[in-house]
Amino acid sequence: MVTITGIDFKNPTMLASGIMGTTGASLLRIAGCGAGGVVTKSIGPEPKAGHPNPSMIELECGFLNAMGLPNPSYTEFDNEMKIVRSGTDVPVIASIFGGNAEDFVKVAEGLADSEPAAFELNVSCPHAEGYGATIGTDTCMVESITAAVCDAVDVPVWVKLTPNVTDIKAIGKAAQNGGADAVVAINTLRGMAIDINSGYPILGNRFGGLSGPAVKPVAIKCVYDLYEALDIPVIGVGGVSTWEDAVEMMMAGASAVQIGSAVHESVDIFSDIASGIDLFLQDKGYSAVEDIIGLSHEVF
Secondary structure, three states: OEEEOOEEEOOOEEEOOOOOOOOHHHHHHHHHOOOOEEEOOOEOOOOEOOOOOOOEEEEOOEEEEOOOOOEOOHHHHHHHHHHHHHHOOOOEEEEEOOOOHHHHHHHHHHHHHHOOOEEEEEOOOOOOOOOOHHHHOOHHHHHHHHHHHHHHOOOOEEEEEOOOOOOHHHHHHHHHHOOOOEEEEOOOEEEEOEOOOOOOEOOOOOEEEEEOHHHHHHHHHHHHHHHHHOOOOEEEEOOOOOHHHHHHHHHHOEEEEEEOHHHHOOOOHHHHHHHHHHHHHHHHOOOOHHHOOOHHHOOO
């Protein structure tokens, strides 16, 4: 059991936003596969079709995706939230996005009746024009959006940060100054792939976000830096596919880890990683997960 921002999770693994989080049924499936928590697909103020296909491709080092934040809008997704909330006691985190503070507040208030355990503010998607990283690279906007949502809701507010910045600590501090209860690091890295036979970019949007094993070292460094700079919890995400990855992320400073691309291999990954962490703690003589959080900061 781990407690983060006042929420109890049976283990420190969560489903990351954007993977298997589009319906109540898919979220229930992941909750039943051992995830300590689940995060929905990012939901916005209006229906959005997303980018044209191809929207996701597999590379030798991970995945490139340019989904474009497709979603039915908060008014339509509210029912999916109620389905998953009524079917499991696993905490459900609602990921939301918008183009400004008013959009974020509108979505948060619209989903409040479905009682998410927390809201995760997506200010980090790298491939949706006018949303995500477009605003998440601006410290003033991050702080004002965070503050607006914190004022509007009565549950914890997490802010998901983009690595596509010069100094992620500054963005993390802006979220903290706005009242965030935690930050989530990181979203995907901007990337691109080109078909050498035609010369055309492979993704329909031309570029997208890189996820999977290739981004783990970047995520580890971002978590490490944020843990040193902030007074609120850091939830690590990016390239976690084994229990060793999760332990490494936690030693960098993550209070828990989110898992996304690795679900492609098996939905049982949550229970596998949680069990691996438990065995590691026992083998090394640690009494709880908290004993390894930020451990790498103590060895210098």
